Amino acid sequence: MDTIYALATAPGRAGVAVVRVSGSEAWAACRRLCGSLPGPRRAAIRPLRDAGELIDEALVLVFEAGASFTGEASVEFQTHGSPAVVSRLLAALSGMDGLRAAEAGEFTRRALENERLDLAQVEGLADLIDAETEAQRQQALQGFTGALSRKAEDWRASLLRAAALLEATIDFADEEVPEDVSPEVHEILADLVTSFRTEIAGVGAAEQIRHGFEVAIVGPPNAGKSTLLNRLSGRDAAITSEIAGTTRDVIEVRMDVGGMPVTFLDTAGMRETEDEIESLGIDRARKRAEAADLRIILGEDDLGVELREEDVRVAAKCDLGVVGSGLPVSGETGEGVSELLSLVSDVLADRVSGAGTATRLRHAEALKVSSEALELAQEWLYSGGDSAELVAENLRVAIRALDSLVGRIGVEDVLGEIFSSFCIGK
Numbered sequence: 001m002d003t004i005y006a007l008a009t010a011p012g013r014a015g016v017a018v019v020r021v022s023g024s025e026a027w028a029a030c031r032r033l034c035g036s037l038p039g040p041r042r043a044a045i046r047p048l049r050d051a052g053e054l055i056d057e058a059l060v061l062v063f064e065a066g067a068s069f070t071g072e073a074s075v076e077f078q079t080h081g082s083p084a085v086v087s088r089l090l091a092a093l094s095g096m097d098g099l100r101a102a103e104a105g106e107f108t109r110r111a112l113e114n115e116r117l118d119l120a121q122v123e124g125l126a127d128l129i130d131a132e133t134e135a136q137r138q139q140a141l142q143g144f145t146g147a148l149s150r151k152a153e154d155w156r157a158s159l160l161r162a163a164a165l166l167e168a169t170i171d172f173a174d175e176e177v178p179e180d181v182s183p184e185v186h187e188i189l190a191d192l193v194t195s196f197r198t199e200i201a202g203v204g205a206a207e208q209i210r211h212g213f214e215v216a217i218v219g220p221p222n223a224g225k226s227t228l229l230n231r232l233s234g235r236d237a238a239i240t241s242e243i244a245g246t247t248r249d250v251i252e253v254r255m256d257v258g259g260m261p262v263t264f265l266d267t268a269g270m271r272e273t274e275d276e277i278e279s280l281g282i283d284r285a286r287k288r289a290e291a292a293d294l295r296i297i298l299g300e301d302d303l304g305v306e307l308r309e310e311d312v313r314v315a316a317k318c319d320l321g322v323v324g325s326g327l328p329v330s331g332e333t334g335e336g337v338s339e340l341l342s343l344v345s346d347v348l349a350d351r352v353s354g355a356g357t358a359t360r361l362r363h364a365e366a367l368k369v370s371s372e373a374l375e376l377a378q379e380w381l382y383s384g385g386d387s388a389e390l391v392a393e394n395l396r397v398a399i400r401a402l403d404s405l406v407g408r409i410g411v412e413d414v415l416g417e418i419f420s421s422f423c424i425g426k
């Protein structure tokens with residue numbers, strides 16, 4: 001197995017940069033650069049030298065095989081966060097025998113292979129690194145700390161119990177069965193099917209937390225949409241003017257709204273127009289507004305956009321006197337803006353309240369396979385007769401599907417996809 005290295009921190013100028021090396025040659029690489037090794041897990045300052053020349057003075061951290069993030073012997077160089085220091089250090093490492101640059105997610109892949117993490121935890125870790133808001137962080141951390149893994153383990157144990165009970169029925173088929181085990185098997189299966197259904201039902205919400213929401217600001221020209229977007233985001237994201245038809249392209253601003261990842265979309269004011277460019281802008285506005293998760297409507301409802309019950313109506317430019325119904329808001333003075341943000345945050349939070357521990361379509365698919373097998377098992381169980389073997393076979397299918405959740409089996413094809421979404425150095 002190659003020894004791999006990579007910059008673990010974000011590229012560019014920073015206070016400190018961390019370069020890590022993992023694999024059997026990691027300590028040798030460290031010795032060549034530092035002269036001597038600090039004791040394991042004891043941070044020590046060392047001069048890093050390449051061909052006799054000082055690269056930097058770094059904090060160096062050495063991990064023993066079996067007691068590191070990857071499970072392999074590894075080393076961290078915590079250097080000054082200078083792009084020049086980092087490139088020189090990486091260049092020095094690349095010149096060493098047995099070392100090569102890591103691929104995206106390769107350190108984590110090794111942690112998986114060495115059973116430091118299971119697949120559900122790896123997915124949680126990927127989400128944790130990508131988390132930009134509290135809701136995303138909390139959800140990711142649940143997965144990373146093994147919430148789904150523990151559930152999968154419990155479900156698996158229940159299924160093994162059901163299988164064992166059933167086995168007893170099969171073994172004693174020609175004799176008197178010690179006791180009728182089917183009520184307990186029935187109960188186990190029914191409970192699991194209920195749990196799986198609940199988890200599957202929550203996956204859409206969890207996916208939404210991961211991907212974020214789109215909230216479109218819509219209304220007629222000059223309603224104050226772009227001014228409102230600028231106020232919401234606290235910056236000059238969109239051009240505003242007293243000329244009707246100023247905004248043409250959809251302008252996106254990504255924000256954290258009460259812990260929820262939200263992209264606000266400022267759109268072209270909707271009206272009948274002869275102007276060809278404006279009209280193209282309005283087409284885009286309608287499409288994006290309809291595809292959005294929520295709409296904030298300024299002014300009239302009659303926009304040629306299909307509105308939904310939860311869409312938020314605001315009475316814009318309320319500093320000029322409130323006209324029409326809806327939440328009074330002024331992009332100019334900021335009045336009503338925090339109320340609008342809490343309203344949006346409440347609507348979205350409510351929509352994802354069903355999120356559970358299964359957070360990905362991959363999880364939903366595995367649980368669906370498992371659940372369908374259990375439903376078949378239930379049918380065979382009810383049918384009585386000589387169906388014990390068929391019940392048992394379906395239980396095996398269900399267990400295998402659960403095993404794929406934590407990566408115990410049958411996941412080689414999804415690994416590439418999961419790891420490629422990681423950054424280099426993770």
Ligand SMILES: Nc1nc2c(c(=O)[nH]1)N(C=O)[C@@H](CNc1ccc(C(=O)N[C@@H](CCC(=O)O)C(=O)O)cc1)CN2
Binds near residue numbers: 018063066068069076
């Ligand atoms: N500098 C640095 N910070 C980091 C990481 C890292 O690799 N380096 N991490 C990387 O993602 C995270 C921490 N994760 C880690 C997980 C396990 C071990 C580790 O050495 N585990 C050993 C010993 C545990 C102990 O201290 O008792 C083990 O589990 O046997 C290290 C980091 C976040 N912060």
Ligand SMILES: Nc1nc2c(ncn2[C@@H]2O[C@H](COP(=O)(O)OP(=O)(O)OP(=O)(O)O)[C@@H](O)[C@H]2O)c(=O)[nH]1
Binds near residue numbers: 243247269320
């Ligand atoms: N008094 C007051 N004026 C506002 C407010 N919001 C916007 N305006 C003014 O109204 C005019 C239009 O504002 P915009 O934000 O560009 O309007 P829009 O809805 O984006 O218009 P289009 O992009 O043309 O569809 C500008 O002159 C703004 O300064 C507000 O809350 N109060």
Ligand SMILES: [Mg+2]
Binds near residue numbers: 226239246267269
């Ligand atoms: Mg505008």
